[in-house]
Amino acid sequence: MGEIVQAVVNLIVAAGVVAALAALPTAGPRTAVAVLLDFLLxxxxxxxxxxxxxxxxxxxxxxxxxxxxxxxxFSVPVRRSPPAAGARRD
Amino acid sequence: MPELLPEETLREVVSLFVRLVEAAGALVIFAGAAVAFVRFLLVAVRRREEQGFVGVRLFLGRFLVLGLEFQLAGDVLRTAVAPSFGQIGQLAAIAAIRTALNFFLGKEIEREGRVVDAARPPAPGAAGGPGR
Structure with missing residues (x-):
């Protein structure tokens, strides 16, 4: 029983890595990592x-x-720092 | 006087139930992961949008919650025959981990569900209708 569970666990981890790599180009790193962590969970x-x-x-x-x-x-929104005073925008 | 239900028999019966319930939980988790994997690939190939991935994550999360419920049911059953303090302690730790994971998964599903609902365009007849 333990060996079967271990094999299934390995399968799910591999599936998570593939699914995260598939999500990366479309959905970005945040969603890709969330997908991977769901499978790891x-x-x-x-x-x-x-x-x-x-x-x-x-x-x-x-x-x-x-x-x-x-x-x-990864869920925390990234705050952009305001542009420095006197900085020129082209 | 013969015993009506010997403790050893009870232990074996409960142990069988625990195995069945935990196997059902494991099966639910594995089935959810397998179906979600296929759906992730389909979304990546066909739709190519972030909301599709969030939807599949919600799907997987619901399966994980269901599997956790089965495993918690197995934990509750196991308390009936846990004989030593050490085993009860381990059982309590595992049940606490599963309950916490269940709670946080539920919260995450709720949050992601709101995000998906907010991103969905309103139904054609719903624009001028009364608010709930």
Missing amino acids: AAGLLRLSQAQTWAAIATAALTAVIRKIAVAG
Whole structure:
């Protein structure tokens, strides 16, 4: 059972990488990373079902937190700094 | 006097249910990821617009939430037969992780759904109609 789950997890990760690369030219890096993280989350959920030790559980939790922070970081709108005083626009 | 329902039998039955429910959750997650992957490729090849990708992300997110619900159901079932404090602690940690992920996924789906709704052009007859 564990080997099947591991194979499925690898498959989902590969699918995520391909889908993110497909999204990159059209939708930009923000959406591409969000797509990749969605697939990685799916893989993490499957891997969590096999977690039997405290170390595995902590790893799964930490990974989920890091991914959430990454998604939140990409969701923050980028503020452009105002042009410097006296700067000329052609 | 013979036992009506021996504890060992109960443990085996619950363990079987847990496996079935968790397998269903894993199947839902895998099916969602597989279908979403195909839809991502179709959007990339045919439509080539960002809103299409957001729509497929919403689709995948709903499947992940559904799979998480199944896995949480398995956790609840497992509490019936968790014999040691260590196992209960691990179960609580896993359930907490899944519940938190479920919560944040739900929030994300809600937010992205609003974005998709806002980007959608209004229906032809809805322009002059009364607001809700």
